[in-house]
Amino acid sequence: MNQHHQQSHRTIEIDTRLVRIGAVLTAAGAVVTWTGMAIGAFAVFTAGRRMIRDMDVPPAQQAAAKWQQAKEASRAGVRAWQSASDARNGSLAH
Structure with a gap:
């Protein structure tokens, strides 16, 4: 019974270095994603302003x-x- 009791108290060993690397890569991916979204939004906004400016009659x-x-x-x-x-x-x- 002692042997069974000892087996049920096993702990999970997590490599914290890998967890940190995963967190850093996730944060870097989020930064790249937000940068891409900002550039895309800026392009659409600029195109819209240009289109309105080129209209014969303002909206x-x-x-x-x-x-x-x-x-x-x-x-x-x-x-x-x-x-x-x-x-x-x-x-x-x-």
Whole structure:
């Protein structure tokens, strides 16, 4: 029974040098990954700025024009609906 008791108390021996090397390589990989992501994001951001700068009409001006068109279309729709409603009500009164 003593022999069995001694076997159950074995400890795991870990090579701490390998653990440290693994941690350093993981950290180095994370640095390389973040550097790559930053360079990629910078490239996309720069391309977007260049594209906006080269546009004939700036995005803010395009948005304002589209908003104005939407308001005018909405007003025209309301007028058409009111005209149809007035015509229907007028035809029922006669």
